[in-house]
Amino acid sequence: MFEEQPPSVQNRVKSLASEAQAQNQPYAWFEPLYAQANGNTEQVPWAKATAHPYLQAWLPEQPQPPAQSKALVIGCGLGNDAEALQAHGYQVTAFDVSPTAIAWCHQRFPNSAVDYQVADLFHLDFGWNQAFDLVYECRNIQALPIPLRPQVVGAIAPLVAKTGQLLVVTRIRADEQACEGPPWPLSPLELAEFENYGLVEIERATFVEGETITVQQARILYQYP
Template identity: 50%
Template sequence: MFEQQRENIQLHAKQLATEALQKSEPSAWFEVLYAEAQGDAKLIPWAKLAPHPYLQDWLTNHQPFASGKKALVIGCGLGDDAQALANLGFEVTAFDISPTAVAWCKQRFPNSTVNYVVADLLAIPPQWHLGFDFVFECRNIQSLPLNVRSWVISSVASVVAPGGTLLLITRIRDTEAEPSGPPWPLSDSELKQFESLGLQQVEKLEFLESELLEVKHVRIEYHLSFG
């Protein structure tokens, strides 16, 4: 019964995304989904109410120097990843396109030091350009269609400060053929766009995430050199 309920939730999210895409508003469905949930996190298919385990693993094993450093969490959802970074001492900005999600974060973490804001990955505030020492992007790119992929990848890369780190977690695909989605896993050539934008791959880890099926993911650490 639980598996059927989870599958229904995922199918509903996919339906909302498809409808938004048909209206040429590929990111509009996130607010619809969060608003419909009415505070029930079980209705948000990606909400685990805990930091992503592969973010937590990276933080544990790399122990980044966080004091005085600025971090950005892209598409922060319900805020757990942002809180994990703030707990280490980062000065964290976390954004989501959904005002409901951002309000939900503030309600869950009323005493948080995180600056939760509403913003659009396709219209990054200019003051964020090259502005963050650590940037976390988890499965937002894959949620947007291929016709905006280069734009989205450029937006993500644009906020990493010289000397900074981008940690990326995403589904990947083994072919350059366009996948059916959402989500739309990333191809090798799409991942290489980060390097064409000046980011150097430092570490790459592939892993499988098993829920309804085995799905291939990757965690990549990128670094932007000074000058």
């Protein structure tokens, strides 16, 4: 999490993000962040040694997916969550906009069955529409400026198969008041944007992290009615 990182890392993230926004390329900062890390995971704020704890807690409660079930990991970072879903029984495709992140995944998991790809969320293969039984979005929406929220949701929701599910892990905020970032926690109205695409929230777990600075978190499961 951002608040667990040294101030130098937090400042670098905010500087890169601000520069990208000024150039009207709001997600162009991910590649330089990974590249400048030079293989040091401590320089990547969201990097963990294992799958995200909220995913780790959720997976054992889920039945084994049917054979050939497909999962998509959005903004996969260093690949831990993708590997956990693959181990659970999914055929996993995982993508990130950062070529360095994807190269890092291949280096970390050289024998992986996960299909790691460099891809842009806003320019995905049309064949991915409604192609995945589980779509997993972990903290990518919150890393993008608030005005992009409708566009981001509009890129994610169509990926879910009509019989599939969407699992979202994100910071949340209680109201629609403006907030500073990155990250920018999601508001109730921003999360409700998924409903415009026919998805229904069926499960939510909320968490509070941090001591000096507390952060509201949520793990939300959506599906079509």
